[in-house]
Amino acid sequence: LGDEIEVEVTPANFGRIASQNAKQALMQHIRRAEKELIYSEFKDRTGDIVSGTVRRFERSDVTVDLGKFEALLPNRERVPTEEYQIGERIRCYVKAVEQSPHGPEIILSRADPQFVVKLFQLEVSEISDGTIEIIGIAREPGFRTKLAVWSRDEKVDPVGACVGLRGQRVKNVVRELNNEKVDIIKWDPHVRSFITNALAPAKLKTFEVDEARRRVKILVSEDQLSLAIGKRGQNARLTSKLTGWQVDIEPEHLTTMGFEEKVAQAIKAVASIPGITPEQADVLVHRGFLSLEDLLQAEASDLAEIPEIGEQAAAIIDAGRAEAARRHPKIGETSVA
Incomplete structure (x- = not known):
């Protein structure tokens, strides 16, 4: 009494097709359970940085193996200047965990500005403890990022803390971004000072501020024009995004005496x-x-x-x-x- 006895039974009408259907139904239930586990584990990790291995490409989308789960790095979230190889380890920002028709999907990003913010939070202890605050960020992925920082403690230089001793902190971030240029700017409540800091090292001549339209017209000498505007207008464009003001930069026309x-x-x-x-x-x-x-x-x-x-x-x-x-x-x- 109490022994287990195994008896092989072949149910009536349970042929090969029926057994395959049972197997498929069982596998579907297992996959559904795995996907629910993905959602429950990753729904609270949005905003984190994760590390994974490039597994395969589907058109321009990249599938990344995170260990127990797979995540998607869509083409829209890739950096245009970056190329990945199968088997390469990359770090990404968890942008979202979405419910798709095929179940939960982890969406990664390397192009999102918050990826840079998170890297600085991990690298700069003064940011993680709240002494220094990142007020704003403007980014053109793969090319240039402008970061506005402010210190709650007057004794702490926000720009110097982010740059680090011999530039080590910012170098670590730039290395992760594959040599993307990063400008760290001191935030200022006065728009003139803030824009001047954002356009440095270009020397600005005059300002015309239109408060109602949030527009600033800046005159610079002709030899400073290309430095202020930047390559393909990038410096002026990022300054506009960072400050929230439309920045128009024009050369100062000196009247030549006849x-x-x-x-x-x-x-x-x-x-x-x-x-x-x-x-x-x-x-x-x-x-x-x-x-x-x-x-x-x-x-x-x-x-x-x-x-x-x-x-x-x-x-x-x-x-x-x-x-x-x-x-x-x-x-x-x-x-x-």
Whole structure:
């Protein structure tokens, strides 16, 4: 009594087809249970970074083996400049756990800006403990990222903490991003300072701020224009995303003075010397005496050879010397206004 006895039984109408159907139904139940396990385990891991192995490609989507489960890195979440090999280990950001027609699916990303935020949280202890806060991020995956940081503690430099000793912290992040350029910017509540920090090292000339339209027009010198805008407009575009303001950068057009204007300016300068009339100044400038310094280097005989000046040469030389003495008095003398 109590022994187990195995007896082979062949139920009626239970042939090969029926047994295959039973097997398929059983496998479906097992797969459904596995997928429910995926959902229950990963639904709270959204926002984490996981490591896995590239298993296969389905068109441009990548299937990643996470150990017990498989996840999907869709083409839209891939970095355009990155290529993966089967068997390669990669780190990804868990963007979502979605319920698809085929059951729960783990969606990974390497292009999401939050991937960079999470990497900095893991690398910089001051961010994870709340001393430094990441205020904003703008990213063009594979090319450039701008990160705005702020410190709750005045003694802690937010940019320096993120860069790390000899740049080690930011180098670790850049290495994970396959040498994507990362700009770490100090956040500022004042839009002018914030945009200036975001566009550094470009030197900005003037700002025109339109508060109502949240638009900023910036003038820069022509030699700073390409630096401020960046390659294919990338620097200006990321600055707009980061700050939330439309940033328009234009070159400063310097008005070039023409020859006639220069001549008129020189005549006016010479005519301002007491004792020299505008008519005399006009003649002197057209004969090459463009300033007070030119007159001081001339002799009365030089001016006397000019028909329109003639006998007035000595008086003009004296007027020039008197003006020079007034502008540059000797030590101990007082300038006469």
